[in-house]
Structure formats: C-alpha cells, structure tokens
Amino acid sequence: KAGVTQTPRYLIKTRGQQVTLSCSPISGHRSVSWYQQTPGQGLQFLFEYFSETQRNKGNFPGRFSGRQFSNSRSEMNVSTLELGDSALYLCASSLTTGFGHSEAFFGQGTRLTVV
Amino acid sequence: AQTVTQSQPEMSVQEAETVTLSCTYDTSESNYYLFWYKQPPSRQMILVIRQEAYKQQNATENRFSVNFQKAAKSFSLKISDSQLGDTAMYFCAFIGTNAGGTSYGKLTFGQGTILTVHP
Numbered sequence: 559k560a561g562v563t564q565t566p567r568y569l570i571k572t573r574g575q576q577v578t579l580s581c582s583p584i585s586g587h588r589s590v591s592w593y594q595q596t597p598g599q600g601l602q603f604l605f606e607y608f609s610e611t612q613r614n615k616g617n618f619p620g621r622f623s624g625r626q627f628s629n630s631r632s633e634m635n636v637s638t639l640e641l642g643d644s645a646l647y648l649c650a651s652s653l654t655t656g657f658g659h660s661e662a663f664f665g666q667g668t669r670l671t672v673v
Numbered sequence: 674a675q676t677v678t679q680s681q682p683e684m685s686v687q688e689a690e691t692v693t694l695s696c697t698y699d700t701s702e703s704n705y706y707l708f709w710y711k712q713p714p715s716r717q718m719i720l721v722i723r724q725e726a727y728k729q730q731n732a733t734e735n736r737f738s739v740n741f742q743k744a745a746k747s748f749s750l751k752i753s754d755s756q757l758g759d760t761a762m763y764f765c766a767f768i769g770t771n772a773g774g775t776s777y778g779k780l781t782f783g784q785g786t787i788l789t790v791h792p
Binding site for chain 1: 715764780781782
C-alpha cells in the first residue's frame with residue numbers, strides 16, 4: 559500500500575513568486591492536513607480538508623491557501639513568497655475525520671527554500 | 674488554546690539503556706488524544722504511541738510506553754532497551770475532540786526533543 563506522497567520533494571523559489579505543493583494521501587483516506595515545520599517555530603498547523611471541504615485552519619496569512627479534490631488529493635498554494643516561508647511542509651492523511659479515530663500518516667515533506 | 678511543552682531540547686542514551694522524554698500540555702478541553710511522533714533524519718514523521726485521555730491505563734507499544742498523568746497534564750515517553758535506530762527528533766502532540774470524539778486534524782506539537790542513542 560503506497561504511503562502519503564508529496565511532490566516535489568525540494569523546491570527553490572524567489573521572493574514574490576507563488577508555489578503549489580501537492581499531496582496524495584493513502585488510498586481510501588479522506589482527511590488531509592498540512593503543517594509547516596521551521597527551526598524557529600517548530601510544527602504549525604496550516605489547514606485540514608475532508609471530502610473537499612476545509613474543516614479547520616491555522617493562524618497563517620491569506621497568502622496560504624489549499625484545496626482538496628474529489629480523489630482526496632490536496633494542494634496548498636503560497637502566493638507572494640517571503641523569505642520566512644522557507645520551511646519543510648508536511649502533509650498527513652487519515653482514514654476518517656481526525657487523528658483520534660485513526661492513525662495519521664505523514665509524507666516525507668516538501669522542502670521549500672525562498673531566496 | 675492548547676500548548677504542548679517539551680523541556681528537554683536534547684537527550685542522549687547508551688544503547689540498551691532506558692530513557693524518558695518529558696512532555697507537559699495545557700488545555701481546557703476534556704476530550705483529547707496525546708501522541709508521540711518520531712522524526713528521523715529522513716524527515717518522515719512516524720507515530721510511536723497514542724493515548725486517549727479518557728483511558729486511565731498507560732499505553733504501551735513494545736519498547737515504548739507512556740506515563741500519562743492527567744491531573745498534572747503530563748505525558749512522558751519511556752524508551753526501554755534503546756536501539757541505534759531510535760535516534761531521531763521526538764515530538765509530543767495533542768489533539769482535541771468534540772463530545773462525539775471527532776477531531777479536526779489540528780495537531781498541536783511540542784518543540785521536540787532530539788534523542789541520540791550511542792553505541
């Protein structure tokens with residue numbers, strides 16, 4: 559059974575540009591969450607999608623957005639990139655509506671560097 | 674809002690010995706789950722162990738066990754018979770649920786503890 563797949567693994571962008579990251583959950587999983595990991599701020603929740611609906615959102619500016627498709631694949635978009643957006647972006651999927659009900663499986667992340 | 678605190682930025686242990694990682698949390702929610710995740714250098718976040726707050730019995734998974742003190746809001750991880758492969762960053766995490774037990778995928782993580790197992 560394939561795990562959570564995040565693409566691309568590495569990305570270098572210039573300030574002001576926009577970027578789209580992709581996450582393919584484990585087959586059958588309907589919940590996808592996104593996290594930003596930085597050395598200074600640690601792991602911070604971005605948003606969660608379930609059945610194409612955003613169910614929860616973290617405290618990030620509107621430049622960060624996401625969506626989920628009917629096949630549960632999810633994308634997150636960051637517009638007008640800033641140097642502080644450099645981070646490891648992790649995606650997690652689970653079978654039902656939350657981690658309390660089933661284990662969350664994480665992808666290997668996308669390392670975004672903004673120069 | 675909930676917070677999770679890991680007071681040990683780094684720990685080290687000799688192979689085959691036992692080590693305990695500390696975690697405290699603060700929440701006003703009555704229903705929640707607590708987790709320990711492991712993140713090795715490969716960056717893959719792996720669930721080590723899970724504790725449901727309404728269960729008094731401490732969770733155990735092979736060499737990994739927790740000491741869950743609900744009143745003290747403490748959730749420590751004990752690793753017995755440490756192995757070289759246990760070297761990783763360990764994160765304590767919290768997720769609240771509604772009365773029906775449904776959570777919304779919003780994990781709150783501690784800052785992490787880097788564990789190094791020496792041969």
